[in-house]
Amino acid sequence: MPQQHLADYLASNKLYVHSADSGSGGTVDSRVVLGQVSPDVARVVIELEGGGTTAVPLVDQTFVYTSNDPSTFASAVDAYDAAGKALATKDLGPATAPPSG
Numbered sequence: 001m002p003q004q005h006l007a008d009y010l011a012s013n014k015l016y017v018h019s020a021d022s023g024s025g026g027t028v029d030s031r032v033v034l035g036q037v038s039p040d041v042a043r044v045v046i047e048l049e050g051g052g053t054t055a056v057p058l059v060d061q062t063f064v065y066t067s068n069d070p071s072t073f074a075s076a077v078d079a080y081d082a083a084g085k086a087l088a089t090k091d092l093g094p095a096t097a098p099p100s101g
Contacts, residue, residue, distance in 0.1 A: 010038040015079040015088035021095045028095040031073040032066045040081055041088075047076040049094070070095065 009016060016036045023029040037044060037058065044063050045053050050071030056063045067073050073095045079088040 006036065010036065013088060014038045014041055015044075015077065015090055017077050017090040017092070019074065019092050021097070023097050026097045028070065028073070028097045030066060030068045031095050032064070033074045033077060033092065034062070034064045035077060035090075036062045037079050038087075041079045042082040043080045043084075045078045045080070046074045047078065049073045049075045053078075 006016060014037060017033060018035065019031060019033045021028045021031050033046065035044070039061065041058070041061070044056050044058060046056055046065050047053050048071065054065075054072075056065050065074055075092055075094070077090045077092065078086060081087055
């Protein structure tokens with residue numbers, strides 16, 4: 001996405017997320033999530049498939065989260081402002097295995 005388009009997108013949506021699953025033999029071995037947030041986002045929290053959450057660090061308004069454990073695969077990403085107000089949520093859905101064979 002060109003930088004200006006991304007800036008325009010973040011101005012209204014607050015959160016851009018991309019996820020990728022990898023594996024073999026019809027199973028998912030890992031899930032990687034990366035994203036960028038608008039300047040008013042102070043905190044990003046990953047919701048885990050097995051329950052619970054984990055905060056991820058923001059560096060220059062970007063973040064990366066990866067897991068090789070299905071119970072800690074990201075299922076959603078939440079963005080909050082400095083006061084703790086929820087600004088955006090992106091549901092990632094269940095991990096999807098690549099086709100086998």
